[in-house]
Amino acid sequence: MCQLLGMNCNTPTDILFSFEGFHRRGGLTDHHADGWGIAFFEGRGCRLLLDDRSSVESPVAHLVRNYPIKSENVIAHIRKATQGEVNLANTHPFMREMWGKYWIFAHNGDLKDFTVAPGQYYRPVGSTDSERAFCHLLEKLRTRWDTQPELDELFAAVQEEADTLATHGTFNFILSNGDILLAHCSTQLHYIVRQAPFTKAHLVDDDVTVDFSSVTTPYDRVAVIATQPLTDNEAWTPFASGQLMLFRDGAPLLSTMMDAGA
Amino acid sequence: MCQLLGMNCNTPTDILFSFEGFHRRGGLTDHHADGWGIAFFEGRGCRLLLDDRSSVESPVAHLVRNYPIKSENVIAHIRKATQGEVNLANTHPFMREMWGKYWIFAHNGDLKDFTVAPGQYYRPVGSTDSERAFCHLLEKLRTRWDTQPELDELFAAVQEEADTLATHGTFNFILSNGDILLAHCSTQLHYIVRQAPFTKAHLVDDDVTVDFSSVTTPYDRVAVIATQPLTDNEAWTPFASGQLMLFRDGAPLLSTMMDAGA
Numbered sequence: 001m002c003q004l005l006g007m008n009c010n011t012p013t014d015i016l017f018s019f020e021g022f023h024r025r026g027g028l029t030d031h032h033a034d035g036w037g038i039a040f041f042e043g044r045g046c047r048l049l050l051d052d053r054s055s056v057e058s059p060v061a062h063l064v065r066n067y068p069i070k071s072e073n074v075i076a077h078i079r080k081a082t083q084g085e086v087n088l089a090n091t092h093p094f095m096r097e098m099w100g101k102y103w104i105f106a107h108n109g110d111l112k113d114f115t116v117a118p119g120q121y122y123r124p125v126g127s128t129d130s131e132r133a134f135c136h137l138l139e140k141l142r143t144r145w146d147t148q149p150e151l152d153e154l155f156a157a158v159q160e161e162a163d164t165l166a167t168h169g170t171f172n173f174i175l176s177n178g179d180i181l182l183a184h185c186s187t188q189l190h191y192i193v194r195q196a197p198f199t200k201a202h203l204v205d206d207d208v209t210v211d212f213s214s215v216t217t218p219y220d221r222v223a224v225i226a227t228q229p230l231t232d233n234e235a236w237t238p239f240a241s242g243q244l245m246l247f248r249d250g251a252p253l254l255s256t257m258m259d260a261g262a
Numbered sequence: 263m264c265q266l267l268g269m270n271c272n273t274p275t276d277i278l279f280s281f282e283g284f285h286r287r288g289g290l291t292d293h294h295a296d297g298w299g300i301a302f303f304e305g306r307g308c309r310l311l312l313d314d315r316s317s318v319e320s321p322v323a324h325l326v327r328n329y330p331i332k333s334e335n336v337i338a339h340i341r342k343a344t345q346g347e348v349n350l351a352n353t354h355p356f357m358r359e360m361w362g363k364y365w366i367f368a369h370n371g372d373l374k375d376f377t378v379a380p381g382q383y384y385r386p387v388g389s390t391d392s393e394r395a396f397c398h399l400l401e402k403l404r405t406r407w408d409t410q411p412e413l414d415e416l417f418a419a420v421q422e423e424a425d426t427l428a429t430h431g432t433f434n435f436i437l438s439n440g441d442i443l444l445a446h447c448s449t450q451l452h453y454i455v456r457q458a459p460f461t462k463a464h465l466v467d468d469d470v471t472v473d474f475s476s477v478t479t480p481y482d483r484v485a486v487i488a489t490q491p492l493t494d495n496e497a498w499t500p501f502a503s504g505q506l507m508l509f510r511d512g513a514p515l516l517s518t519m520m521d522a523g524a
Contacts, residue, residue: 042314042349042350042351043349043350043351044349044350044351044387045312045349045351045352045353045387045388046351047312047350048310049311050307050309052304052307059325059328059329060325063321063325067321067322087304087305087306087307088304088305088306088307088308088309089305089307089308090307091307095357096359097384100380100385100386100387102387118362120383121382121383122359123361123362124362125306125307125362125363125364126307
């Protein structure tokens with residue numbers, strides 16, 4: 001299965017520590033060698049770095065590890081191909097413009113028998129179920145609104161479309177427009193919010209520890225979302241199956257209310 | 263003024279030699295230190311690398327110079343900001359999807375008093391005249407056709423829109439969908455087609471010579487388009503003002519018929 005990583009912050013933050021552990025899941029500690037990608041929002045702009053090689057041997061990953069790009073919203077993905085061959089057009093994250101902003105999407109899972117007619121506004125370029133789902137989701141949102149609606153309306157619409165798409169299979173995804181970050185879980189997704197008082201964190205995949213108190217201010221707040229927890233000494237919260245969360249400024253703002261028994 | 267560079271080939275080719283001279287125009291031999299970007303098509307996919315720093319000091323430029331990405335269509339741009347502040351959202355080239363393909367656009371010039379209502383299909387994210395012109399051009403094409411038309415029809419429509427946009431100011435641009443590359447000149451643009459028998463070329467901006475005969479096959483054909491000639495020992499052809507050319511497989515396929523007196 002693919003690996004997802006998202007970060008949403010209240011101040012531009014580099015993702016070097018999380019990426020250090022995450023990128024090792026691309027062919028070293030795990031078997032996800034079918035390409036990878038990372039998108040960094042910087043203001044309204046977006047820097048999208050893609051590689052169809054394993055993230056361990058990628059020169060682009062080397063760049064990311066050595067170039068501390070600061071961003072308030074980041075989405076990264078390591079691919080284990082299930083549908084669509086291994087090539088650049090099929091490499092996540094995918095980017096489209098909607099309502100005058102860039103939207104970035106990465107998916108973990110497999111949607112079976114999911115085909116739709118070409119959209120008016122959004123059409124896939126590659127051959128993955130993931131890009132088809134992304135285009136379909138944006139098409140539904142764009143058809144409903146000509147400009148971006150209020151966040152609670154947007155949240156409800158994404159939940160509705162995610163519920164429908166998830167009937168085709170596994171649909172864990174992260175979606176961002178550089179302001180908000182939406183994360184949906186079908187099977188596996190975890191998050192953590194780091195804020196003052198900051199402590200030390202130790203990576204699962206590598207013997208690396210960072211003392212966040214030395215690199216933050218008391219006002220910083222950072223939400224990290226990942227398929228599996230990236231650190232082994234912090235309390236990550238698992239998403240429930242079917243749960244959608246909307247993060248802004250480093251904290252959850254909206255979440256699906258799950259039944260007590262879920 | 264900004265600098266444009268385009269390459270269209272019949273076989274995937276690296277752009278290292280041309281980029282070596284070109285990137286030096288970003289703050290070293292010329293004064294274009296307001297960011298730069300380069301897009302490489304690989305099949306249907308596209309690798310878009312942007313940086314809002316000068317290309318001479320950019321770690322992303324360092325990556326490009328040391329990582330021979332092979333591509334059949336490349337567009338690069340070094341920015342001298344005229345409209346819109348220096349940030350990532352205003353950095354060329356710009357990318358959108360149309361008719362199920364990615365389209366990449368870079369502009370050299372300045373369009374005055376050019377504003378349009380938000381499009382149905384395409385809207386700018388940043389604040390440059392260039393991205394507005396790109397979105398407007400795609401909007402006109404997408405409104406006219408639901409799927410990609412024949413190349414001669416597409417060429418005529420781009421010419422028509424380019425003529426109109428050029429009434430607002432200087433509109434040199436390069437546009438590609440990974441298959442064809444279109445180049446339009448208002449004031450300054452040159453091209454060269456390299457094919458067998460290949461010879462040696464020497465950069466204007468740097469004391470570097472490459473012997474293309476040692477790195478090509480007799481079947482290779484490469485068209486390079488640039489604001490100013492990049493080499494000082496080859497015959498570059500200047501575009502006429504108002505001329506649009508469409509390149510495919512490393513050669514001109516369609517061109518505006520210019521009056522003898524033009």
